[in-house]
Amino acid sequence: MEDKKRRDVLKMGAVAGLAAIAGAAKFLSPESEQPITECGDKVKLLSQDGEIIEVQASMLKLDTHDHAQTMARKVGREGIPGRKFVMVIDLGRCRNARKCVTACQKMHYLPEDKEWLQIKLMKDNEKSAPYWFPKTCFHCDNPPCVKVCPVDATFKRTDGLVLIDNERCIGCKFCMAACPYSTRVFNWGEPEITPGAENVTYSPETSVPSRHSTVEKCDFCPDMARQGKLPDCVTACPNGVFYFGDENEDSVSNGSETVRLSTLLRDKAAYRYMEELGTKPRVYYLPPSNRMFPVERGFKNLSEEIKERYKDVH
Amino acid sequence: MNIENTSKSLLTEFTPQITHWSLKEKLWFSFWSIVFLVGMYALYVQITEGHEVTGMRDNVVWGLYIANFIFFIGISYAGAIISGLLHLFKVEWRKPIIRIAELITVIATIIGPLYILLCVGRLDRLHHLFIYPRLQSPITWDVLAIITYLIGSIIFLYLALIRDFSILSHAGLGVSKFKNRLYKFLSLGYTNTPDQRKKLNLSTDILALLIIPTAIVVHSVLSWIFGMTLRPGWHSTIFGPYFVLAAIYSGTGVLIVALWMFRKLYKLEKYIVEKHFMYLGYLLIVLSAGYGYFTFSEYLTDWYSSEKWSSELIDKLFNLQEFGWWFLFANVAGILLPIIVIGIPKLRSINSIASVSAILVLAMWVKRYLIVVPTLETTLLPMQDTRMEYVHYSATWVEWALTFAGIAMFFMMFKLASKFVPIVPVWETSEYLDKESMKTK
Numbered sequence: 001m002e003d004k005k006r007r008d009v010l011k012m013g014a015v016a017g018l019a020a021i022a023g024a025a026k027f028l029s030p031e032s033e034q035p036i037t038e039c040g041d042k043v044k045l046l047s048q049d050g051e052i053i054e055v056q057a058s059m060l061k062l063d064t065h066d067h068a069q070t071m072a073r074k075v076g077r078e079g080i081p082g083r084k085f086v087m088v089i090d091l092g093r094c095r096n097a098r099k100c101v102t103a104c105q106k107m108h109y110l111p112e113d114k115e116w117l118q119i120k121l122m123k124d125n126e127k128s129a130p131y132w133f134p135k136t137c138f139h140c141d142n143p144p145c146v147k148v149c150p151v152d153a154t155f156k157r158t159d160g161l162v163l164i165d166n167e168r169c170i171g172c173k174f175c176m177a178a179c180p181y182s183t184r185v186f187n188w189g190e191p192e193i194t195p196g197a198e199n200v201t202y203s204p205e206t207s208v209p210s211r212h213s214t215v216e217k218c219d220f221c222p223d224m225a226r227q228g229k230l231p232d233c234v235t236a237c238p239n240g241v242f243y244f245g246d247e248n249e250d251s252v253s254n255g256s257e258t259v260r261l262s263t264l265l266r267d268k269a270a271y272r273y274m275e276e277l278g279t280k281p282r283v284y285y286l287p288p289s290n291r292m293f294p295v296e297r298g299f300k301n302l303s304e305e306i307k308e309r310y311k312d313v314h
Numbered sequence: 315m316n317i318e319n320t321s322k323s324l325l326t327e328f329t330p331q332i333t334h335w336s337l338k339e340k341l342w343f344s345f346w347s348i349v350f351l352v353g354m355y356a357l358y359v360q361i362t363e364g365h366e367v368t369g370m371r372d373n374v375v376w377g378l379y380i381a382n383f384i385f386f387i388g389i390s391y392a393g394a395i396i397s398g399l400l401h402l403f404k405v406e407w408r409k410p411i412i413r414i415a416e417l418i419t420v421i422a423t424i425i426g427p428l429y430i431l432l433c434v435g436r437l438d439r440l441h442h443l444f445i446y447p448r449l450q451s452p453i454t455w456d457v458l459a460i461i462t463y464l465i466g467s468i469i470f471l472y473l474a475l476i477r478d479f480s481i482l483s484h485a486g487l488g489v490s491k492f493k494n495r496l497y498k499f500l501s502l503g504y505t506n507t508p509d510q511r512k513k514l515n516l517s518t519d520i521l522a523l524l525i526i527p528t529a530i531v532v533h534s535v536l537s538w539i540f541g542m543t544l545r546p547g548w549h550s551t552i553f554g555p556y557f558v559l560a561a562i563y564s565g566t567g568v569l570i571v572a573l574w575m576f577r578k579l580y581k582l583e584k585y586i587v588e589k590h591f592m593y594l595g596y597l598l599i600v601l602s603a604g605y606g607y608f609t610f611s612e613y614l615t616d617w618y619s620s621e622k623w624s625s626e627l628i629d630k631l632f633n634l635q636e637f638g639w640w641f642l643f644a645n646v647a648g649i650l651l652p653i654i655v656i657g658i659p660k661l662r663s664i665n666s667i668a669s670v671s672a673i674l675v676l677a678m679w680v681k682r683y684l685i686v687v688p689t690l691e692t693t694l695l696p697m698q699d700t701r702m703e704y705v706h707y708s709a710t711w712v713e714w715a716l717t718f719a720g721i722a723m724f725f726m727m728f729k730l731a732s733k734f735v736p737i738v739p740v741w742e743t744s745e746y747l748d749k750e751s752m753k754t755k
């Protein structure tokens with residue numbers, strides 16, 4: 001995976017693994033407008049498709065970590081062209097297996113007590129039955145968090161995603177106060193990062209590693225989408241609760257089945273959580289009808305601590 | 315040339331206040347210095363260990379600091395609105411008290427924003443506010459408004475000081491050479507020629523006119539930091555005017571307390587007289603009634619319409635096990651008490667007015683806390699968290715230490731200012747006393 005990130009950011013699209021050429025390579029700043037001359041040394045490189053390509057040495061520059069990150073942060077602000085990501089969560093299938101939560105934590109190198117994806121036990125009124133409610137970031141089309149950010153550290157992309165640049169964030173927490181869904185988390189101290197995170201090049205798309213005193217949240221895993229893969233929460237779910245896809249293509253998939261988005265939303269009477277707030281979420285919920293599991297199943301195999309969370313719901 | 319004689323005698327009277335530190339003052343200053351130093355240690359802890367050392371967590375992301383921020387910006391209204399308005403209406407009795415009022419404004423406006431900085435996790439990136447500003451964000455509005463307000467109120471204070479600097483530099487108080495040179499420099503060569511007088515008066519008039527809308531903007535924008543969000547108790551259309559009125563109210567309260575203290579300390583009974591307390595007291599009743607009206611209207615609508623989250627919030631405020639006692643204190647001591655004590659002639663005296671003012675200032679601080687914390691504890695989705703510190707906010711010693719450090723800073727800066735300039739403006743007061751004596755003749 002680290003490899004993939006490097007690929008994204010290498011300017012030449014070439015793997016600069018050949019240490020021998022490093023000495024011959026000329027360091028150019030990315031914005032340099034030095035005219036390219038045909039003369040000069042040429043070097044052979046291995047492209048990402050495994051082909052040997054010949055490049056002028058003067059056009060080469062070594063990829064430093066800082067530069068890779070600057071590029072990644074820049075790319076991370078632009079959406080993936082032509083895409084409009086959307087998620088559908090089928091509440092009738094959720095049994096609080098919590099596989100999505102742990103998969104998300106693993107993917108983003110998060111400690112156990114930091115949950116970007118939470119599962120709430122909801123009960124809409126006294127008479128109705130409780131149901132499990134997985135909650136991601138809703139990536140609202142009218143995001144209250146983006147509106148209030150004073151430094152453009154959280155932004156809305158063309159592909160519908162709301163992301164955070166934790167190298168830009170000043171930690172004022174206004175976005176957290178503004179988000180009506182309590183989606184965002186803050187690194188109150190030095191963040192606990194599980195091993196491996198240090199090899200990931202930070203970008204708003206990877207959201208890894210966490211930085212102290214900055215805000216972070218569910219990012220819909222656009223780094224996976226770039227590889228044509230589904231987010232980890234989707235593939236980790238044993239019951240196919242999460243459907244992820246592209247509104248422009250009108251299709252969503254939960255890993256085992258791919259369905260037409262418009263049909264799914266229409267036939268299953270999909271709704272968006274708290275539509276009345278006008279935030280226009282990009283996450284749709286299918287009502288918890290015809291449930292596959294009784295709600296009690298969700299309490300099985302839960303640690304006492306997690307069970308404790310739901311004590312107020314009867 | 316009567317004024318000049320009066321001002322000379324006034325200056326002689328005020329000289330010890332400027333040049334001499336009494337033992338009481340030294341103790342007072344040392345006490346607050348210690349409080350301030352404890353706060354600085356807390357700041358060191360917060361900077362080195364991160365915001366983990368505060369009671370703030372993911373649900374209650376703001377706490378004491380923001381309450382203090384609103385509080386200090388609120389009391390800064392003493393100089394801006396009170397002094398500005400009285401100036402525009404040419405109320406003569408304002409003259410002996412404007413210096414204290416305007417000092418409150420400048421000092422509180424310096425301290426207030428420091429609390430915002432305490433809420434910012436990455437102070438090393440503070441410059442991002444200027445290199446990546448987004449005009450859509452109420453924080454950007456706030457930054458612009460507060461900077462404007464601070465500069466405006468400093469100029470307003472300074473304009474009223476020029477004449478005194480001129481008098482001080484010529485008086486030969488026996489202060490250090492450096493201080494005398496500073497007075498001279500700050501007087502800008504003012505010698506009270508008709509032309510200078512005209513220009514100074516005109517500038518003061520303009521500033522008084524400008525400072526009022528600026529102050530209103532500052533507190534409205536501050537209220538919109540809350541009002542623009544979709545949170546119960548915050549998302550209210552009356553928040554702008556509600557905050558502005560509350561600010562004038564608490565500003566007047568602080569002004570009365572400050573007048574009382576300086577009057578005692580520097581024996582200013584001749585200049586700060588009963589009339590000042592009475593008139594400001596009457597103003598306090600009017601403001602209290604207005605503020606009470608806003609408060610009633612705000613909570614009545616939330617309670618009556620009984621929308622889910624508003625009701626949850628109201629339940630917390632009315633429940634004695636949660637915020638009930640605080641809510642009661644904020645409204646009884648902050649609204650009813652001043653009206654009763656100042657409203658009933660038998661209870662009305664300099665001391666009683668000063669006492670209720672002190673209590674109402676405290677109540678107004680509690681009120682700000684009640685605006686910030688209970689709403690943040692009322693999330694739209696069920697919180698379902700087992701970490702107690704994530705569910706309920708409780709301020710840590712670091713936050714308290716820094717809160718008191720702000721109060722210490724306020725007192726210390728006031729004391730230092732009073733050692734540099736007469737706390738009662740010499741020129742204006744002489745003018746006022748002259749007019750008064752003409753009247754009696």
